[in-house]
Amino acid sequence: MPSPLIFSLIALILVINIPPFISSPKTPVKGFEARLIHRDSPESPRHNPKATHADLIKSARQRTLARQNYFKRLMSSKPWQKLISAPIDLELGDYIMRFQIGTPKVDTYAFFDNASHTQCPDPNGICKYTIAYGDGRSSEGVLATETITLEHDGSSGSASLPNMIFGCRHSNVDPRSGYNPPGIVGLSREPSSLVGQISYPHVSYCTSANNEGNHSSVKFGSVAVITENTTQTPLLTGPIDFYSVSLEGISVDGTMLDIPKSVFNMTPEGEGGVFMDTGTDHTQLVLPAFYAVTNKIEDILSDFKSLPDVDGRFPVCYNDTNFRLDSTEIVFQFTGLEFPLSANNTWDQNSLGYHCLAILPAFRGHSVLGMYQQRNVNVGYDFNNNIVSLKYSDNNSA
Incomplete structure (x- = not known):
């Protein structure tokens, strides 16, 4: 097994498909909780x-554009192409999940991402991979099993999960950043993710609007x-295992906007649609919906003069x-x-303190409900009944 030091620096957690000869017995626990930290918080290792x-x-703008490209490549690639055409950008993600690995336990962290998954490079189940990307990035490593410990300061306790399968990247090269990036906790709906391995039918998360604490x-x-x-809407299934939802329309101050529902639909080939993503900061809407929202906002706020964003991010x-x-x-x-x-969650501030509409245009054909709009919201997934719940926490309401 790699040394604890290697694990603490470059662990890529639970995003590689499980080969058929490895089993993963689970510890029967009723539930557990792990802590999330915003990447810009003083408590974050990335601070x-x-x-x-x-x-x-x-930095957030760069991550937004990279995330849009990532999803576009995933949705436009055939399964066998995803390994090389849709690499995981390890700088994506707003929240970091702390956990411990090995015995004795070693503290480490990784980005919390509910859209990460890869195809196993070898259909025969050889636990080794080497990946090179056209922009100079590369990664190599092996599959392994180890005990993962998740815990939180709250009342939900901790869980020690033995024999969890993960990909340990021994060597990551990213010439753009000049350092080895951290790992990703994959919570996609793939069998190889953390969600798939522990086989619990319920997962939820709630993130504070304050980056501290x-x-x-x-x-x-x-x-x-x-x-x-009253907080539930269907969790859709399709050719891409994202956390897709059915958005039927958008209203502003009680007026339904003239947006064809078809702009929110996913095609049979997996293009378009609306999904929830923990790796996207601000919500992105396809252009017909975005312009309908911004035009209505500017009409309602006609007594105020709109200004250009000096940071070039918020329209x-x-x-x-x-x-x-x-x-x-x-x-x-949403449906129901x-x-x-x-x-x-509607307004953000730019570097000069202007109040800016915290919704961005999507140029890649799909809409995403980002983490800024999910702040102080209990987001729950029920995989038995294919349901998503969105409930504001007690200390914040709409």
């Missing part, structure tokens, strides 16, 4: 105390159950002392669920 607000916005977490098992029917910004965050209400009309965005 850069010298980064300005403008630096963070620029220990209020963000992910739960598994019985502690993750959200029972209120609609305002800088007025009389501006109120609750001046408009945007509601996503009206999900209003809270005021704090």
Whole structure:
């Protein structure tokens, strides 16, 4: 087995398909919880105390564009092509999940990503891989099993999961960043992900709007159950195992916008659609929906003068002392669920302090509900009944 030092630096957790000769017995626990930390929090291993607000916005913009390209490649590639045409960009993701690996336990971390999965390079199940990408990045390593320990400071306790399969990347090269990137905790709906291996039918997470403190977490098992029917919408299935949902329309201040429902639909080939993603920061809407929302917002706020965003990220910004965050209400009309965005999840600030609409245009044909709009929301997945729940936490409401 690789040394604990290697695990702590470059572990790529649970994103490689399980070869047929490896079994993974599970410890029967009712549920457990793990801590999530925002990548820009002072508690994060990725925290850069010298980064300005403008630096963070620029970094977020780069991640947004890279994430759009990542999904586009996944949706446009055949399964056998995904290994080389849709590499995992290890700089993606807003939240980091702490965990421990091995016996004795060694602390480490990885990005929390519910869209990560890879195909096993060798159909015969050889536990070794080497990947090279056209932009100079490369990765190589082996499959292995080890005990993974997840714990949190809260009341849900911890869990020690033996014989968990993961890919250990011994060598990662990214000439753009100049360092070995950390790993990814894959929570896709693939059998090889953390969700697939532990086989619990319920998973939920809730992230705080404040990047500091220990209020963000992910739960598994019985502690993750959200029972209120009024917060539920169907979890769709399709050719791509994303967390896809059915968005039927968007209203602003009670007025349904003139957006054809077809712009939100996924094609039989897996193109388009709407899905929830923990690796995307701000919500992105396909262009017909985005322009319908921004035109309506600017019409409602015609008394205020919209300004260009100096950071070049947010298309609609305002800088007025009389501006109120609750001046408009945007509601996503999912099948069976009206999900209003809270005021704090609707507006963000640029580096000059302007209030900017925290929704971005999507140029790749699909819409994504990002983590900024999921803040202070208990997001729950029920895999037995294919249901997604969106419920604002007690300390924040729409």
